[in-house]
Amino acid sequence: MGGNILQKTSGPKSEGPGGNILEMRGISKNFTGVKALSDVNFQVKKGEIHFLVGENGAGKSTLMKVLSGVYPYGTYEGDIVYEGTVQQFGKITDSVKTGIAIIYQELALFPDLSVYENIFAGNEVKRGGVIDWNETIIEARKMLQKVKLNVNPETLIRDLGVGKQQLVEIAKALSKDVKLLILDEPTAALNENDSENLLDLLRELKSQGITCIMISHKLKEVIAIADKATVIRDGKTICTLDASKGEITEASIIKNMVGRDIEDIYPKRPDKKFGDHILEVKNWTAYDPQLGRNIVKNVDLYVKKGEIVGIAGLMGSGRTEFALSIFGNPRNYKLDGELYVDGKRTRFSHTSDAIKAGIAYVTEDRKGDGLFLIQDIKSNVSAANLKGIAPGGVINDNEEVKVANDYKSSMNIKAPSVEQIVGNLSGGNQQKVSLGKWLFVGPQLLILDEPTRGIDVGAKFEIYTIMNKLIAQGMSIIMISSELGEVLGMSDRIYVMAEGRIKGEIAAEDADQEKIMEFATQ
């Protein structure tokens, strides 16, 4: 292993027939009774950027896990032909040795170690069995240059934003002399700027001959940089689209993904009726004692009954912090300013006060602070409104199942029963459970923080439809989102935040991407 980075050779590279670096033939994979993949064929040419697209649960991640050896040889049917030979990976390190690197959506970095320690974790630069830290730092600088990340290699990962962490992951892959780089939804957690940077980097890597397979739900990206896109649906390959033949268009991808045409993914509301201000903040400021600075500054904002108010802005612009400061202030900021609910001035000292006042907050991080992953669907749905199923303080289990079943069918949550553990559901279904929990509370104002992050087009459409239904029932919604298309498509009015301030307010009719980005990057 000793210092393999120092003796990087560019030896002869073998290729399969037709210039394919990878060919997966007739791959089938079963999970106790469930067929996750059936007879999948997948070919990747050397040096191309190849997207894998499909709805959540279609089998994309499973296919990549078969390729990288997470599911070892023998647990699947079919052949993996990589660089012209049939591979039998028994474990992940086998695939890493052949130059395959996979970067997952949930980053696998050590937050309390430095950038250089992370880049060479598991692949240490050693001399005689002892780590040469100076050499490590020098090599780390080279890798960081390659990914155009301008940070001190001694910075802790914890102190970097998600976008930069992503680049560190790629630098780590490059340090292992990667030939085939697999990225599982790399831009899901990134803002527009960081996403752009990442896409540029992938183009650059392509010019250096690195092949890239990317899983993404963002069709814009596919259209922007894909050479090919393979669509997977229900564990089967549907088709492979070729950019050089002009086959990669939004319509063609969506059609193949869902198996039907979706005319408009943002459903329209026919009659819009707005009432009084149900929430208003004036000169609202939040000071974070841990960071030692104001993270929300002098915000003026209102929401009318029956309105969807979008809050756009880049990540780190203070949108989530603003929402939390209203929602009972769980992070203990020091607050200043005026908060009105239903025209009455008020202050919440705990999240439970905000909930009582009819406000609900659906978090951006459903796994981190939204759901009880080890509990079942019914316990999650009832968690915020146990009184609703516990007359006299004693829980009625049957009522709980009934309520959960109602939400399961009305929101089309795909699960065998409401006793299913939430951690086993797909992202879209988890998001619906998270939403269902708050709908059972029956709030008048719903704050949705990145409501469709990391979920597929079909589930997105369902969430939008639910939002419109709620508005029709007299609810109001604040939607925080980094996806401009969604902000533009769903909002009645849009605020743009940057650096903790509201930089602009735009009516939906007047809004377009350029205007929003202009305010957001002011």
Next chain:
Amino acid sequence: MNFFQEAKSLLKVNIRDYGMYIALFVIMLTFTILTDGLFMSSRNISNLLDATGYIAVLAVGMTLVIVIRHIDLSVGFAAGFMGAIAAIMLSQLGVPVYFTIPIILILGIVIGMFNGVLVASVGIPAFVSSLAAMLIFRGALLQVTEKTGTIIVRDDTFNALGNGFLPALGHVAGLNLLSLILGALVILYFIYAEISKRNQKIKYKFEVPSNKIFAIKLIFVSAIIAYLTWILAGYNGFSWTVVITLLVVAIYHFLTTKTVLGRHIYAVGSNPEAAHLTGINVKKITYIVFGSMGMLSALSGILYTARLQSATTTAGTLFELDAIAAAYVGGVSAAGGVGKVTGSIIGAVVMASLSSGMNLLGVGISYQYMIRGGVLAAAVIFDVMTRRKRG
């Protein structure tokens, strides 16, 4: 679905819940065979349960503490210390027993709450704060027993909690009458509760197990209760310790499975951040759980002091580890959010059965520790394996 398929699938789905009961059954059966029936004799079972009481109540409290992702190492010496205070109040200060017991329980709650404040509000890791408390209570116990050494308790009412039995009211064929009546009442209540639960489900049009399976379950559980009653009735009947322990278990079982408070405790354990955003007061839950732990430590101290009829300088040594082991054997997850009060009680009985059985067989104390350690490890391995299979 035919009968056997249904039984098989029920067993498969609930293997983790039933696993412990099966293990307990196997252990008891093994010892009964090896000791020619001595193990299941009335006298031995009665002693075994009485000796488990003061650990079992600790295990109940510890279950909740571990569920909310904390630990309390101070419970052993806290129990010893509060038992000593009880002994002093009774013997040296002449406080009547009916005042002493509530005062000690309240003292326990205060002490537990103090731990809760250190953990939830000051933010000290529970391992460290309760380690500190353990040292403090150990010192405090030595301090109050220093002058006199062992404090003898002569109050009969108090001592009955650890040694006494419910009055018999008469005998039927040599069996304790009151115990028989109590056993019968418990069986009747169990059958009534199960049937009404089933009727409720049918009213909601939910699926219920077939009549056959349901009847077998009723008969099976009733038979076990009847058998235990019969065994205990053959000696002195139900002891106060067993009655108190069963009451504690019943109350905590109801609290954890049927009330909003219980749900909040499990929510905090499974994801504290999400619990906070769900409107649950995480600090308050932490105070309550530690407060309850303190109260049960006090109860444990009372039971132990009453059992020995005296407070000693070393009372409570290693109780905390026995309680923690019982909770883990009973299926509580170290990661938080998972664990049942009833499981921990079975865990406590499993550990006590091992000690009792091996004592009867004359197994050396060195081997006893090793075997109990092995059982603890095996229980957790079983738990991890069944969990992985499901997930």
